[in-house]
Amino acid sequence: MQVGVIGTGSIASWFIQAARLVEDVEFVAVYSRAQATGDKFAQDNRIDKVYTDLEKMLKDNDVEAVYIASPNSLHFDHAKLALEHNKHVLIEKPFTGNFDRAKELVALAQSKSLFLFETICNIHMPHMDYIKNRIQELGQLRMIQCNYSQYSSRYDALLSGKTPNVFNPKMSGGALMDLNIYNLHFTMYLFGKPESIHYFANQHENGIDTSGILILDYGEFKATLTGAKDSASYNVGQIQGETGHITIPNGVNGLETVILTTDDTKKEVVEQDKPRLYYQVAVFKDMVDNNDFELRDFYLEHSLNVVEVATEALRQIGLEFEY
Ligand SMILES: NC(=O)c1ccc[n+]([C@@H]2O[C@H](COP(=O)([O-])OP(=O)(O)OC[C@H]3O[C@@H](n4cnc5c(N)ncnc54)[C@H](OP(=O)(O)O)[C@@H]3O)[C@@H](O)[C@H]2O)c1
Incomplete structure (x- = not known):
């Protein structure tokens, strides 16, 4: 599969390194707004072609799929344009x-029989299957807790009066969209849509949530999901049931280790041996190779559910993103 890249930030380089571990995934082109930035990125990441005109890259027949790592608010336009040019799309x-x-993007991909896929690494990791398979050992579930907090280097810029993309409401930034979204994907992948939600946030004067707690009510159990970019924490995930609990040290964004503790004191630790961004690409590649539209729609429905909850959470704190 020959991939073109949109966006030249660090995540794009990390993604390329991990994706190259998947057989037959190649990176053939990059789009940047500036030639010099594109040239440097291409050289650092061993990519042959640099485009400063996105439509030209999308008309390149060597590009079969596009990986979108632009700021959040540009995902929609970039994905729509790529789909209109008959490219498969991986969207950060x-x-x-x-x-x-x-919903508009999903409908477009489906109408054109193209693959559209959110690169959210944690739900595709082997440890996710491990948790799914063992969760019944915890008995009646009661509490889920996830914390993903990281003091952002860009928070200092925000406090000094600048507006980095990730703290800009016009760029669809904020702690929920940037960090807590991993906790939300993790929880909703396991348990689906909650009955109700409440979002409480610390907000900068521009309205953006610099940290917040999202509470999901699943009836007989509740989840509290914390995401912060204005303060750091020990990150962790926990699923508590009446007969045991699962702990995920270092948080559910990486799912590096899973510890299962039950009443008979059994403990297990499992480890993944590939970079965290690898597994999602392997899933995508297989899906495209096998023309597996059922799996595409399964993951798209999950992404739609997550965006629906996130949109409602933001509405509760007075934020409505256009894109
Ligand atoms: N999966 C993960 O672990 C992970 C980690 C970090 C980020 N992400 C996601 O990856 C995406 C990119 O994050 P990032 O932190 O790299 O974002 P960013 O630094 O704000 O922007 C990424 C790239 O987009 C282009 N860009 C920046 N501002 C733009 C603008 N105003 N108009 C058009 N293009 C612009 C720039 O490339 P050019 O200057 O070359 O055009 C830039 O390098 C986000 O959606 C984020 O949520 C995922």
Whole structure:
């Protein structure tokens, strides 16, 4: 599969390194707004072609799929344009910042029989299957807790009066969309849509959530999901049931280790041996190779559910992203 890249930030390089471990995934082109930035990225990442005109890259017949790592608010336009040019699309988390836009993209991909896929690494990791398979050992579930907090280097810029993309409401930024979204994907992948949600946030004067707690009510059990970019924490995931609990040290964004503790004190630790961004690409590649539209729609429905909840959470704190 020959891939073109949109966006030249660090995540794009990390993604390329991990994706190259998947057989027959090649990176053939990059789009940047500036030639010099594109040239440097291409050289650092061993990519042959650099485009400063996105439509030209999308007309390149060597490009079969596009990986979108632009700021959140541009995901929609970039994905729509790529689909209109008959390219398969991998779109960085968050899928979009607006539920209606997300539905529009999904409908477009389905109408053109193209593959559209959110690169949210944690739900595709082997440890996710391990958790799914063992969760019944915990008995009646009661509490889920996830914390993903990281003091952002860009928070200092925000406090000094600048507006980095990730703290810009116009760029669909904020702690929920950037960090807590991993906790949300993790929880909704396991348990689906909650009955109700409440979002409480610390907000900068521009309205953006610099940290927040999202509470999901699943009836007989509840989830509290914390995401912060204005303060750091020990990151962790926990699923508590009446007969045991699962702990994920270092948080559910990486799912590096899973510890299962039950009443008979059994403990297990499992480890993944590939970079965290690898597994999602392997899933995508297989899906495309096998023309597996059922799996495409399964993951798209999950992404839509997550965007729907995130859109409602933001609405509760007075934020509505256009894209
Ligand atoms: N999966 C993960 O682990 C992970 C980690 C970090 C980020 N992400 C996601 O990856 C995406 C990119 O994040 P990032 O932190 O790299 O974002 P970023 O630094 O704000 O922007 C990424 C790239 O997009 C282009 N860009 C920036 N501002 C733009 C603008 N105003 N208009 C058009 N293009 C612009 C730039 O490339 P050019 O200058 O070359 O055009 C830039 O390098 C986000 O959606 C984020 O959520 C995922």
